[in-house]
Amino acid sequence: MGQKSGKIVAVTGNEAVAEALRQVNPDVSAAYPITPATEIMQRFTAFVSNGKAKTEMILVESEHSAMSACIGASAAGGRVATSTSAQGLALMWEELFIASGTRLPIILALVNRAMSAPLNIHGDHSDGMGARDCGWIQLWSENAQEAYDNMIQSFRIAEHMDLRLPAMVCMDGFIISHSIERMEYLDDEAVKSFVGEFKTVNPLLDIEHPVSYGPLILTDYYMEYRRAHAEVMSKVKNVVLDVAKDFEKISGRQYGLFETYRLDDAEIGIVILNSAAGTTKDAVDAFREKGIKVGLLKPRLFRPFPYEEVGEALKHLKAICVLDRADAFGGSYGPLFMDIAATLFPYKEKPLMMNKIYGLGGRDYLPEHAENAIAELAEVAKTGQIKTFKEYIGVRE
Amino acid sequence: MKLKGWKELKPGAVVTEPGSALKFKTGSWRAFKPKWIEENCIQCMFCWAYCPDMAITVKDGKRGDFDYDYCKGCGICALECPGKKGNKAIVMEEEGR
Numbered sequence: 001m002g003q004k005s006g007k008i009v010a011v012t013g014n015e016a017v018a019e020a021l022r023q024v025n026p027d028v029s030a031a032y033p034i035t036p037a038t039e040i041m042q043r044f045t046a047f048v049s050n051g052k053a054k055t056e057m058i059l060v061e062s063e064h065s066a067m068s069a070c071i072g073a074s075a076a077g078g079r080v081a082t083s084t085s086a087q088g089l090a091l092m093w094e095e096l097f098i099a100s101g102t103r104l105p106i107i108l109a110l111v112n113r114a115m116s117a118p119l120n121i122h123g124d125h126s127d128g129m130g131a132r133d134c135g136w137i138q139l140w141s142e143n144a145q146e147a148y149d150n151m152i153q154s155f156r157i158a159e160h161m162d163l164r165l166p167a168m169v170c171m172d173g174f175i176i177s178h179s180i181e182r183m184e185y186l187d188d189e190a191v192k193s194f195v196g197e198f199k200t201v202n203p204l205l206d207i208e209h210p211v212s213y214g215p216l217i218l219t220d221y222y223m224e225y226r227r228a229h230a231e232v233m234s235k236v237k238n239v240v241l242d243v244a245k246d247f248e249k250i251s252g253r254q255y256g257l258f259e260t261y262r263l264d265d266a267e268i269g270i271v272i273l274n275s276a277a278g279t280t281k282d283a284v285d286a287f288r289e290k291g292i293k294v295g296l297l298k299p300r301l302f303r304p305f306p307y308e309e310v311g312e313a314l315k316h317l318k319a320i321c322v323l324d325r326a327d328a329f330g331g332s333y334g335p336l337f338m339d340i341a342a343t344l345f346p347y348k349e350k351p352l353m354m355n356k357i358y359g360l361g362g363r364d365y366l367p368e369h370a371e372n373a374i375a376e377l378a379e380v381a382k383t384g385q386i387k388t389f390k391e392y393i394g395v396r397e
Numbered sequence: 398m399k400l401k402g403w404k405e406l407k408p409g410a411v412v413t414e415p416g417s418a419l420k421f422k423t424g425s426w427r428a429f430k431p432k433w434i435e436e437n438c439i440q441c442m443f444c445w446a447y448c449p450d451m452a453i454t455v456k457d458g459k460r461g462d463f464d465y466d467y468c469k470g471c472g473i474c475a476l477e478c479p480g481k482k483g484n485k486a487i488v489m490e491e492e493g494r
């Protein structure tokens with residue numbers, strides 16, 4: 001190791017994730033197709049059929065069954081992965097909690113798509129945000145390279161002996177899943193030795209040591225198990241950082257809990273997830289050229305959210321605009337905004353904050369949306385006055 | 398039994414001790430209690446097979462009385478019991494009467 005040995009390719013986000021799965025070669029995968037995630041498993045099952053992956057592929061009749069089969073296979077002692085989007089994730093809902101509560105390191109590639117109704121197949125974050133509190137790890141990805149890199153790292157993170165937690169790797173539907181980008185694949189051997197052999201913990205198939213999964217835990221112990229889950233979640237961020245260090249050695253690419261862009265000396269900042277961060281960075285550059293000190297923060301580890309580190313990175317700003325690609329209905333702010341506000345809650349002096357909801361159901365996020373937000377932030381920083389705390393942008397009145 | 402704190406629990410609530418259901422007594426759930434009428438019993442063992450817990454004791458291939466520590470009073474045994482000539486060998490009685 002220590003030597004970079006990749007291959008430059010032009011692929012879609014889905015292709016990149018399927019390639020990561022082929023290289024990891026999980027023991028079992030159970031999946032059901034749903035746009036825009038379908039292509040991941042379509043390509044991966046082709047690898048399996050052509051003998052390029054040894055995975056036992058279970059083609060089930062629904063996502064509920066897909067996650068159930070993943071849970072069974074993981075409890076049996078296998079390395080397990082699947083993929084879905086939107087309603088598919090929603091249909092997995094009860095199983096998501098069972099996977100995390102049972103501490104099974106299942107990997108799920110989530111291609112973010114808007115929740116129906118109205119029926120829509122395009123990218124937004126309402127699916128992932130709906131599942132943010134189910135006890136899984138969530139890594140979010142700006143582009144195909146990050147989705148591929150996060151997929152590979154997620155196995156090491158989820159399967160870490162101090163954690164044993166399921167993990168979701170998120171990327172934007174169509175914008176990333178179906179767009180071709182230039183990126184780098186690692187060597188098969190490098191990925192294989194990076195993820196290593198799967199280590200089992202209490203596998204059902206070890207008949208010398210019989211175990212039972214899924215006991216009834218009532219008022220006398222349920223709360224202790226939840227407290228233990230809160231504790232294990234608090235250990236995730238250090239594992240994520242350690243795994244990122246090892247990953248840098250084989251890839252040359254650096255990852256942290258979040259990415260900051262021109263933020264250190266900034267006075268105003270944008271916080272935004274996934275693909276729209278790319279567009280926003282260009283707008284940041286343009287405003288920097290005009291002498292406006294703007295920066296950006298893009299969360300990567302969204303669950304568990306690294307509250308202290310994010311708060312530390314943002315607290316020096318005069319004003320922040322959080323852009324959400326999902327709304328939390330009920331008169332409140334968008335889900336990302338609420339977490340960012342919580343990171344700053346402990347500080348006496350804190351930035352002024354506003355929230356904009358953009359890009360729902362795949363609505364384009366344009367450079368002008370980022371530019372308008374930055375211009376407004378600059379004004380807020382100057383006057384100390386916020387006109388609108390929360391609004392939808394790119395929407396017809 | 399002293400209850401464990403959250404730091405002492407097995408991750409994922411996995412039970413690694415086989416047969417530990419013996420320690421879990423469900424008798425206190427009972428609102429109705431099955432009563433065995435031995436003279437109507439044909440020793441068919443339906444009750445033993447159907448009981449969801451281990452409340453039917455068996456010794457030397459013969460059914461003995463109920464173990465009320467484990468009987469949750471579901472009534473399945475009484476329903477399934479064929480009895481002798483239409484006379485049930487198990488009847489349910491309300492608890493605390």
Ligand code: SF4
Pocket residue numbers: 431447448449450452453463467468469470471472473474475
């Ligand atoms: S009432 Fe239910 S639990 Fe009790 S002995 Fe009959 S079948 Fe078993």
Ligand code: SF4
Pocket residue numbers: 433437438439440441442443444445460474477478479480481486487
């Ligand atoms: S089911 Fe009824 S008849 Fe059969 S063994 Fe049990 S008590 Fe006796």
